[in-house]
Amino acid sequence: MKIIVLDGYTENPGDLSWGGLEELGEVTVYDRTAYEESPLIAERIGDAQIVVTNKTPISRQTMDQCGNLKLIAVLATGYNVIDTAYAKEKQIPVVNVPSYGTQIVGQYAVGLLLEICSHYAHHDQTVKDGRWENNQDWCYWDYPLIELSGKTAGIIGLGRIGQTTARIVKAMGMNVLAYDIRQSEEGKEVAEYVPLERLLAQSDVIFLHCALFAGTERIINKETIVRPLGCMP
Amino acid sequence: MKIIVLDGYTENPGDLSWGGLEELGEVTVYDRTAYEESPLIAERIGDAQIVVTNKTPISRQTMDQCGNLKLIAVLATGYNVIDTAYAKEKQIPVVNVPSYGTQIVGQYAVGLLLEICSHYAHHDQTVKDGRWENNQDWCYWDYPLIELSGKTAGIIGLGRIGQTTARIVKAMGMNVLAYDIRQSEEGKEVAEYVPLERLLAQSDVIFLHCALFAGTERIINKETIVRPLGCMP
Helix, strand or coil: CEEEECCCCCCCCCCCCCHHHHCCCEEEECCCCCCCCCHHHHHHHCCCCEEEECCCCECHHHHHHCCCCCEEEECCCCCCCECHHHHHHCCCCEECCCCCCHHHHHHHHHHHHHHHHHCHHHHHHHHHCCCCCCCCCCCCCCCCCCCCCCCEEEEECCCHHHHHHHHHHHHCCCEEEEECCCCCHHHHHHCEECCHHHHHHHCCEEEECCCCCCCCCCCCCHHHHHCCHHHCC | CEEEECCCCCCCCCCCCCHHHHCCCEEEECCCCCCCCCHHHHHHHCCCCEEEECCCCECHHHHHHCCCCCEEEECCCCCCCECHHHHHHCCCCEECCCCCCHHHHHHHHHHHHHHHHHCHHHHHHHHHCCCCCCCCCCCCCCCCCCCCCCCEEEEECCCHHHHHHHHHHHHCCCEEEEECCCCCHHHHHHCEECCHHHHHHHCCEEEECCCCCCCCCCCCCHHHHHCCHHHCC
């Protein structure tokens, strides 16, 4: 069994082992191949049965040229780099890592919001500059400060990551709306599913936790910001 | 009824109305009086029945000098500026604002932690400096990055604010320990009460959400950091 890793550097810059893969076959790891369509991709896959990719695209043309391909493995959650429709047609399974970073992405997204609400680094710097200790009332803050409790979060894409974010902001006292093409029981426990136009109209904050598909590409754009979708002609 | 506000500026720098108090009596508002013991405090209270303070201390001596005092109102949650033992002895009720800022303090405290975990402002600045767009793998972060899920938060003081923080970090997947001299049913729903020495020994992060009392002053000190209290002679 030949296994080709096209762009191993991002996932494993040297601090992880490829041993698990090596037990399955003859592994060749390239640090990088190409992040856009290139003849080098098919050339490197050659007659391998398994290709492992992170951001290197696997197109219809590459699949046609690599006749031995039996599996495409994506070392990421999003798999928009794969022409999955054509892989299905050719009966080549595509696997991804659906629960990669579930907790940390939710945590990180909420932290981005909190930075906007309270400007931690700005306060850190200005407190060190003496603006608290020199305040005659022993009080110091800079505006704007935003309290999230009672406000509304809209989550586009209520998969595992979206649900993590939903749980955190709900614990902060926010109302949580969600839009997803699929609704789940787990999702209903942490958010209220609503149509996209209602989410856009009522949310104070919007989290984008959807994968990149044709249906989600540019889902936030000038039209959705200027006027909710529901008002569009 | 005479009502004296000793240090109104912090609470109301001009954007709020004192109208509610004015309906109750003759109100005199001083922007500031003194943030440490001073003869000016008793002088300004004079023969008033009600004194309203934020950070100006009301000492035994002041209470003795102001014989008409019937109520001490603190425009804050913490009331360590009042000699409450002596007020009790003199049968002067002391009131505070126990639910002031419950949600925002929990939100703010978690945001401080998230800034340490992910350095938002640093990443903001360095991304603007081009470190993401110039990265050949379209990947960029600086270490350290800390995932909170699975780690342990210790909350000292599991009152309303402590419970808010507990709910948020629990939603992030943290184990939550708490130490408090009083235990409540609400508290048990969001944290596991443990002795202080166990909290200090097992927590990756400690939140201080206790009021300032004799028993909590300097509760975090060289000894508690160097070796948990349980090991102290």
